[in-house]
Amino acid sequence: MTVLFLASAEFWADQFVNGLTTGSIYALIALGYTMVYGVLQLINFAHGEVFMVGAFAGYGVLVAFGGEDITGAMIALSILVAFIAAASASLGTALLIERIAYRPLRNAPRLAPLISAIGVSVFLSHLVDDGFLSGQSKFYPTIFPTGDVSLGPLAISYLQIFLIGSSLAMMSVLYWTVQRTKIGRSIRAVSESRDNAALMGIDVNRAIMVTFALGAIMAGFAGVLYGLFYSSIRGSMGFIPGVKAFTAAVLGGIGSIQGAVLGGFFLGLTETVGRELLNEIPGVNLPNQWKDVVAFSLLVIVLIFRPTGIFRQKETKRA
């Protein structure tokens, strides 16, 4: 490594883990975008705010448990309750948005629900920022045990292991639900053809609601992980991760679950490792503020060669 690269092995290992961490969050949020798009061909722009609501619900629970004053098993319990509360709050928010802003527009031209999605997104982020917090951030209590596990040049903290591991576990559960359960089959059927699914006796509204619910649970879960890891939360926190996760979903092939996960990790790694790799080329020096330029340039390049994303083979057949 040291022969080939100017930077040290520790540095690369570090940035790789950073990429995986960011990627996990992107992937969890991207699942919500991709599933909703799969069944409704709707880009749910308010999904970033569903993530935000989850982060605040988790924060409320951790503070109610006593913030930084708790120890031992109480930490594990408080985080577990925070996850449950966040998933419930996000789920409630997503179903409410679906009922108020999307369902009345289900048969309207496709741009109408897109605009109402943007409206809901702006409304929620400003409601929290300006309505409740008057522009201030809130900070998660730092309760997770600190410490590193070393594997050669790789030093990975307990929190990062937990974050990446639990994200992968949640993604597996989701994949299993969609592929192996009855409700999962109905979601896939609606995604192939809403009208045919209805003719086969599938409750389309129910399948759509479950889709929103599953995506929201992932987002709420990601919200708590985000808070635990980055600590700072605010009303507008969902915007950038939301845009990045949407990008990840497109990159992987929108509508595809494996694609969203892969796209999330791909984008996370491109932002960190990708930029640093380019910096190894003599004469190239891209500072941190260029990370989005690098990531999005790559997105354009990938889409030129694979316009439907990495995993999506063909457009869904429309009835």
Next chain:
Amino acid sequence: MVQGKRSKFALLLALVALVALFAVACSGDDDDSGGSAGFTDAGYKTAGLDKARLITVDGDVPIGISSALTGDAAGLGKPIADSAETAGDGLTIKGHKIKWVREDDLCTPEGGPAAADRLVKGNVVAVVGPICSGGTRASLKIFDDAGITHISPSATAGDLSTPTRAEGPFVTFFRVPVLNADEAREQAKFATDTLKAKKAFVVFDTDDYGKDLSTQFQKYFKENGGTIVGTPAGYEKKTTDFKSIISSIKEAKPDVIYQAGFYAEATPFLQQLRGDADLKSIPYIGGDGIKNDELITGAKDAAEGAYLALPGTTGSQFETYKTKYASLFKGNADTATFGPEAYDAATALIKAIDKVAVDKGGKLEIDLKKVNEEIKNANFEGASGKITFGSDGNRAGAVVRFFKIQGGKYVQLEAGKK
């Protein structure tokens, strides 16, 4: 720190306000109840004051205030205008009362010249303001053409005193705030002399303020013999993920970390920085945008040991200003950003006008060129410290104080101590 905030909404607001004020200005031309003021050409040819005028005042002496009274920046502008008026409390100029003329500059490049134009047409003797860099930049020539001396309490952009024109700086322009360059120079000195640092890693907010302050810091740090290690890392407002930057810091192995930005981003940055075992105790220097109580509330233990620079100081007149400001405007001097500077700007003008005004049978004759020259000689203890001006109109002998966070509090450091 004060830069013109421009959003479509502010622009719209500015347009609406301009139209409204235009209507008011047109209708109120003859409404000069405080006395009459007329002027004659004094006829001298001096750079910047070649159209200087003698103003004859019958009645109250009109002094202008150009500040943001409506719009996004009104929260900054109103305390500034009130603080300036506070300086005139109980004072007269050779027996004549002071008449404050407030104009709304909206803190924008559009509002600044509009307000300047109205003040010039209103025959004011001198002006406090404009308050923002953008508005000031667009008003410099208007005041200069009229020969009216103005002192900004809060415009901090470096180029205001080095305009790109053949005639050089505008001699009618003075300002009280400590500039980014002064803050950065003192921070670099603190890093190299007090902390004995040789290698600095720079992190900055990519807005005008963060870019300017961090660039100036790098310049002075290198001049002092230091090296900037790694690539200075920029971040956008609302960033919370600093992990990638922190990996770069570890790789660059600096002996001091410098941040130019605001506390909202400094809080997660410090938390993530101090969460890394290798970077737990490396010295950290921040600036005025970061020194805020919210930093300590948010970052808690991670904020401990951080060094923060704060331009400006508290002068012997601060208590007087505080008491009067509270009784006249129910204001809180401790939270009025640039309030002490506005008080001092107004004081400097009143002192200068009082000195040069000549009583001519009950009327006052005021030579604007003499007012301008008298400001250059200003030397007094104000609410924001000692007030003197350099030949470029910037405040001379700017003071920058350093604080260290210890036990959850900002503790002021003695000069040269860490």
